[in-house]
Amino acid sequence: MNRFLERHRNIIDFALSSLLRRKAKNISLLLVYTLIVFMVASTIFFMQALKREAALVLKEAPDIVVQRMIAGRHDLISVSYGEKIGAIRGVGEVRPRLWGYYYDPVNGVNYTLMAPFSQQPAAGSIIIGSGVARISRLSKGDFMVLRNFDGRPTLLKVERILPYSSELIAADLIIMTESDFRTFFAFPEGHATDLALTVGNRNEFTTIAAKIVQQFPDTRPILKSEILRTYDSVFDWRGGMVVVMLGVAGLSFLIFAWDKATGLSAEERKEIGILKSIGWETADVLLLKSWEGVIISLSAFLSGVILAYCHVFFFSAPLFAHALKGWAVLYPQFRLTPVINAYQLAVLFFLTVVPYSAATIIPSWWTATVDPDAAMRS
Amino acid sequence: MRMSTLFILVTSACVIICGLLPLHARQRQGKDKATLLANAELVKKLQLTDLCLFTEARYTRHPAMADRHAPFQDHPLALEHFPSGSLVTPPHFHREGP
Numbered sequence: 001m002n003r004f005l006e007r008h009r010n011i012i013d014f015a016l017s018s019l020l021r022r023k024a025k026n027i028s029l030l031l032v033y034t035l036i037v038f039m040v041a042s043t044i045f046f047m048q049a050l051k052r053e054a055a056l057v058l059k060e061a062p063d064i065v066v067q068r069m070i071a072g073r074h075d076l077i078s079v080s081y082g083e084k085i086g087a088i089r090g091v092g093e094v095r096p097r098l099w100g101y102y103y104d105p106v107n108g109v110n111y112t113l114m115a116p117f118s119q120q121p122a123a124g125s126i127i128i129g130s131g132v133a134r135i136s137r138l139s140k141g142d143f144m145v146l147r148n149f150d151g152r153p154t155l156l157k158v159e160r161i162l163p164y165s166s167e168l169i170a171a172d173l174i175i176m177t178e179s180d181f182r183t184f185f186a187f188p189e190g191h192a193t194d195l196a197l198t199v200g201n202r203n204e205f206t207t208i209a210a211k212i213v214q215q216f217p218d219t220r221p222i223l224k225s226e227i228l229r230t231y232d233s234v235f236d237w238r239g240g241m242v243v244v245m246l247g248v249a250g251l252s253f254l255i256f257a258w259d260k261a262t263g264l265s266a267e268e269r270k271e272i273g274i275l276k277s278i279g280w281e282t283a284d285v286l287l288l289k290s291w292e293g294v295i296i297s298l299s300a301f302l303s304g305v306i307l308a309y310c311h312v313f314f315f316s317a318p319l320f321a322h323a324l325k326g327w328a329v330l331y332p333q334f335r336l337t338p339v340i341n342a343y344q345l346a347v348l349f350f351l352t353v354v355p356y357s358a359a360t361i362i363p364s365w366w367t368a369t370v371d372p373d374a375a376m377r378s
Numbered sequence: 379m380r381m382s383t384l385f386i387l388v389t390s391a392c393v394i395i396c397g398l399l400p401l402h403a404r405q406r407q408g409k410d411k412a413t414l415l416a417n418a419e420l421v422k423k424l425q426l427t428d429l430c431l432f433t434e435a436r437y438t439r440h441p442a443m444a445d446r447h448a449p450f451q452d453h454p455l456a457l458e459h460f461p462s463g464s465l466v467t468p469p470h471f472h473r474e475g476p
Contacts, residue, residue, distance in 0.1 A: 012382035054429055056414050060422035065443065074443070097425055101436055110433050116424045131430070165413045166420055171430045172439070194443075196425045222442060227427050230442040295385065302392035309399050313406070328434035337410040338403035345396070 008291075011284070015291040018271070030300055033256065036249045037304025037352050038311070043245040044344055045312040046320055047235040049336040054231035057169055058224075062196035064205060065097070065222045066212060074220075076191040081216060085195065088211050090204040096192030098181050102146060102174070107135050109330045113174045115181035123177050125159035131171025131330050133161045146174075149186040156180070164333070171332035253352070257359040269367050276372035285368040286361060293360030297353040304352075305345065313338040 019026045066085060068077035082094040099114035111132060121127050126144060128136075138144055138158050148154045162170050181187060199208055209221040272285055280288075311317060316335050325331040420426070428440045437444035 009380070009382040012385060013380060016381040016385060050429075050431075053414070057417045057421055058427070058429070060418040061427050062425050065427060067443070095425065101439075110436075110439065112430075112439065114424065119423050129430070162420070163416070166417050168429055168431070169417055169421060169426055170424070172433050173424070173430075175424070222427075227442040231429065234441060298389060299392075302389065302396060306392065306395055306399075313403075324431060326432060326434045326438075328432060330433045332430050337414070338399075338406050340400050340403045342400070 008287075011288050011291055012295070015288055015295060018288070019292060019295065022267075026296065029256075030296055032252070033296065033300035033352075033356070034304045034307070036252050036256075037300050037348070038308045039245060040249045040352070041305050041308030041348055042311050042317065042319070043249075044348065045308055045338070045340065046317050046336070048339045048344065049312065051232060051235045052339050053168065053336060054235075055228060058228055058231065061224050061227050062095075062097075063199040063202070063224050064197040064209060064212075065227075066195040066197060066216075067220045067222065068194075068216075069218055069220050074194075076188065077194055077219070079190050079192055081219065082192075082195045084215065085197065085212055088208060088215075090199055090201060090208050092198040092200050094198075095196045097194050097196050098178060098187065099193050100181075100185060100187075104136075104146070107329060109135055110172065110328070111174050111330075112172050113176065113181065113184070115176055115178040119175065120177045121159040121175060123180060124155075124157060125176075126156045126180075127160045127162060127173075127175040128158055129162050129170040129173040130164045130167055131332055132174060133158070134333075135330050144174075146184070148184045154184060167332035168334040172330050253355070257355055272364065272367045273372045273374075276368065282365075282368045286365055289364035289368075290357060290361055293357040294353075296360075297356040301349060301353050305348065309338070309340065312336065 066077065066081070068075045068081070077096075079096050082096055085091060086094040095117050097114070097116075099112060102111045102113050103109075104111060109132075119127070128138065128144070133139065136144060138161075140158055140161060142158050144156050144158060145153045146156060156176065162173065176184070182189065197208075199205055205223050205225065209223060212219055212221045275285055275288075276282075311319065313336060316333065321331060427442050430439070432438035
């Protein structure tokens with residue numbers, strides 16, 4: 001056993017000194033390789049954590065949301081629809097939701113204004129998300145000026161700021177009373193943005209949605225399962241952002257592996273020829289080349305995974321923020337709860353380490369099987 | 379020190395750190411549970427439907443609520459205006475059609 005381990009240690013020593021002889025090439029290779037693993041691992045960690053967060057938080061979303069559609073577009077819904085929908089068997093509670101958007105030209109930010117059923121502030125006051133407070137530099141007790149539907153400034157007192165930890169769901173929220181909301185937007189009485197339904201039995205969601213569409217063909221019911229599925233598909237591996245990241249990483253890796261698989265450099269062939277001429281067996285040469293591949297790929301894999309974990313869960317993925325932000329000025333600051341499991345790591349390992357190691361061995365085997373003299377002369 | 383010893387030590391340390399990552403994740407999940415529950419409670423009270431991730435356009439701010447025509451506001455073949463709209467694919471159920 002000791003002899004076996006000693007043989008491998010000697011070969012690792014030789015492989016390391018061989019790699020260090022071509023220091024510049026191998027260090028740059030290791031850096032690029034680590035960067036690719038880092039990108040793929042960061043994407044996987046970020047998406048999995050966001051998916052988990054969305055699933056846990058949005059499980060309390062309304063069971064069914066009913067929108068009214070006019071000419072294929074979302075329109076205001078009459079509260080009288082709610083009374084009729086409430087009479088459908090199985091529907092518990094129907095609450096009209098009042099919400100809309102407000103563009104703040106001073107900061108260039110879009111806010112979501114809403115008048116919730118519960119947790120309303122006092123008249124003339126607002127509760128704001130911590131993203132709004134940050135962008136507008138507001139604190140509790142300050143006044144916020146918003147221009148109403150006819151352009152007149154409305155002064156609203158900040159009653160409370162929602163906690164920083166709620167930024168992922170409420171960073172851009174401005175909560176006000178129903179009367180303030182209706183006055184601000186000249187929102188017609190007896191109408192709401194949409195209706196939120198509570199249904200006792202989750203098995204009846206689809207049946208109730210079908211009954212709503214049957215009774216009101218101009219409505220569009222959105223089930224809670226669809227809301228949850230939205231975030232599953234948004235952060236799916238086939239989703240826009242993920243597929244771009246994985247595509248870039250995959251292509252870079254392909255170039256890498258192609259470079260390795262198409263053959264060794266003249267210096268490497270010469271080295272193999274010399275080793276064979278001084279008595280190394282083909283199996284020894286292959287073992288040496290395998291260790292060279294393993295040293296590079298394993299180091300890149302381990303450091304890439306650790307760096308990606310720190311990037312996403314300790315530093316809140318600053319590299320992704322720009323991609324997610326787009327043209328938006330208000331981007332929530334959030335710290336994701338880590339999600340990592342053996343399956344993710346195993347998939348990452350087999351996608352990165354195994355192909356590279358294989359791509360290193362094949363050309364070495366070709367060179368190692370030819371005559372040492374021919375290998376040295378080539 | 380032999381180079382192989384150094385390599386084995388560094389690699390073992392990295393493997394141990396990688397092995398500790400799931401434990402750290404589990405510990406943080408326990409710690410963040412209260413925050414997640416508070417956020418879920420806020421979602422329930424305010425009847426929220428979406429995460430506040432992309433605030434640049436209404437159909438990316440509320441992808442679950444967006445109507446099917448939202449990204450093509452000007453005409454059916456209009457190009458997408460917003461960067462996040464090209465990163466976020468439409469939800470599966472929107473692609474299934476009515």
